[in-house]
Amino acid sequence: MTSSRTVLIVSDHTGLTAETTARALLAHFPDQPLRYVQRSFVSTLALAREVTREVAALAERGERPLIFTTITEAAVLRELEAAPARLFDLLGPGLTALEEEFGVNAARSVGRYHDMHDQTSYLARMDALDxxxxxxxxxxxxxxxxxxVILVGVSRAGKTPTSLFLALQHGVRASNYPLAEDDFERESLPRPLEAHRAKLHGLTIDPRRxxxxxxxxxxxxxxxxLEQCEHEVRRAERLFSRVGIPVRDTTSASVxxxxxxxxxxxRRG
Amino acid sequence: MTSSRTVLIVSDHTGLTAETTARALLAHFPDQPLRYVQRSFVSTLALAREVTREVAALAERGERPLIFTTITEAAVLRELEAAPARLFDLLGPGLTALEEEFGVNAARSVGRYHDMHDQTSYLARMDALDxxxxxxxxxxxxxxxxxxVILVGVSRAGKTPTSLFLALQHGVRASNYPLAEDDFERESLPRPLEAHRAKLHGLTIDPRRxxxxxxxxxxxxxxxxLEQCEHEVRRAERLFSRVGIPVRDTTSASVxxxxxxxxxxxRRG
Known part of the structure; x- marks a missing residue:
């Protein structure tokens, strides 16, 4: 077995942007054995030196680590650049291009995103979560x-994780309608949903799952x-198609x- | 007032990586008036043409839109590059550098990240959420x-959103301990927490908030x-400091x- 390469995700703040981009890039190389290490809140030169010492120790054992960073502070970035690793400066080139495009300098301050700088949208997300x-x-x-949005589906078809994700990530207010036996007997839209047809999204799932x-x-x-799951899913899908609600299969889809x-x-409406 | 520029976030999948990176870049230009438009699941040339037609219509009205994209499929990317806009190819340069670094070609297939390609970590996140x-x-x-992790704090100090985010984003199992009057009277660690001291994280908040x-x-x-909030927060903070639990102030911190x-x-242990 090949020994795995260390991927250091280094940021001056939460590290979410750096991790997302690093993983999106590395997902295109599924056969590379990698070991992920997260170093967040690296906002000073002293903290960056801790990281470069860690990198140097890996390099001494013959490894060439990969550093993915969203750090924009010049001195801190230079410290990382000097480390014996391959550095991916995830924001630098984009910032330079945007400075040219807008004709103004980038703020280049620490962790502007994923803080509460946009209070309104943050509060909307927390309200949606509540x-x-x-x-x-x-x-x-x-x-x-x-x-x-109203998510409609049988118990454990994925309504709750989806509604929480819609709230936390997108600030969208989602509620659930759990389909049960009396809804199937009715053979038409459950009464509480009648006035809200445009908001309905059906979730279905493989009965074995x-x-x-x-x-x-x-x-x-x-x-x-399994019999009960098959019965419920069949009746739910029949209901969705009869009343014409868009349906998503959650069996192998992530939230x-x-x-x-x-x-x-x-958005398409 | 200046009219705002359109930022098109175009991806062949969920658009989360593209949106995260675009917003992280644009957060460094807080004074630019921008209008965000998300175009996800643009996985074919036909769908890309819908986007470029939209861009062309904006350009005709004298605007120069910004396109941020994580699309890696060459033909689809070329279609976007031909649009009258400034294009930010968010993954392309990194993929080329990684191909060189690894000495293999990138898979360049649609939406590898944010699907369930890493089943184990996805299931861990869903388990943690449950x-x-x-x-x-x-x-x-x-x-x-x-x-x-066990989050300790008074009611509405931020325990629930934090534990849900730790689960959904990081796959970390977090539970809560709500501090109440009898805990304050005890003046030492609540009994149920005694055996788990290393996992405890206190959350505090400004009483006015x-x-x-x-x-x-x-x-x-x-x-x-306000009196009750001041009383609870004061007693909670006293408890945290007496028993030596690390504390975070959630007043102006995002989840x-x-x-x-x-x-x-x-990680520091």
Missing amino acids: FALATDDGVGDKQYGLSD LHAIRTQRKAGSRYAS EEIAAGILAQV | FALATDDGVGDKQYGLSD LHAIRTQRKAGSRYAS EEIAAGILAQV
Whole structure:
């Protein structure tokens, strides 16, 4: 086995931007054995020197580490550049191009993004999160009226993680409607949803996957049985298609994908 | 007032990487009036043409839009490059450098990151989310034993958003311990936390901010009164310092910052 290369993700703040970009790049090299190390809040030269000492120690053992950084402070960046590693300056070239484009200098201050500099949108995200938590699984008409999006699906089809992600990442107010036996008997849109048709997004899932998820929760129950899962999913899908709600399959989609798909649909209107 | 420039965030998948990087760059130009437009799942030439038509329409009105893209498919990228806009190819240069570094070609396939390609870490995140939801506000010793991190603080100090973010973003299992009156009377570590001292992270908040948050919930209640908030915060801070738990002030910190700070501390050990 090849020994793995160290990927140092170095930022002067939370490190979320650096990690996202580094992983997006490295995902294109799925066969490289890599070891990720996160070094956040590296905002001073002294802290950068701790990182370069760490890199030097790796280099002495014959490794050539990769450094991915969003640091923009010139002195700190220079310290990293001098380390025996391959450095990826993730923001530098873009900032230079934007300075040229806008005809002004970049602020180049520490961690401007992922702080609360945009108070309004941050508070909207926290409000949406409270909303999702308060309305999780079954709410009244008032909450549906206040929702941006209403997720409809059987128990454990992915409604809750999706609504929390929509809130935390996108500031979108999502509520849930859990489909149950009496909804299937009705064979039309559940009454509480009738006035909100444009906000509805159905979630479905492979019955075997649902069976596995529910078994983790309540092994051996009727609720978790494959027969029951097959029955519920079949009836839910029939309902979605009868009333014409857009549907997403969550079986092998991440919450990031489900949420982005719903938002793309909302934008198309 | 200057008219705002359009920033098109164009990706072949969820758009999260493109949006994160674009916003991290543009946060360094706080005075530029910008209008953000997200175009996700642009995975074909036909869909790219819809975007370039949109750009052309803006250009006809005398605007020079900015396109930020993580698209790596050559034909689709070329279509965007031909549009009358300033293009920021966010992954291209990094991929070329990595190809050189690794001596292999990049996969350059659609949306490798933010899908479920890393099943193990995705499932860990979903498990951590279930854990955070199941154990929100008050749990038994078993759950504390299974936690990576235990957040301690008075009601509405930021424990729940932080634990959900730690789960969804980082796959870290966080549980909460809400401090209440009887804990303050005890003047030492609450009994359920005694065995888990190394996992404890205190959250505090400005009493006026806490008062505002609680007032939104229960206006006019004793719970929301400034006196009560001041009393609880003072006692909580005294407890943290007496037992020596690391403390974070959530008053003007985002969940991204609080979570990253906790993780940096966990790593330092």
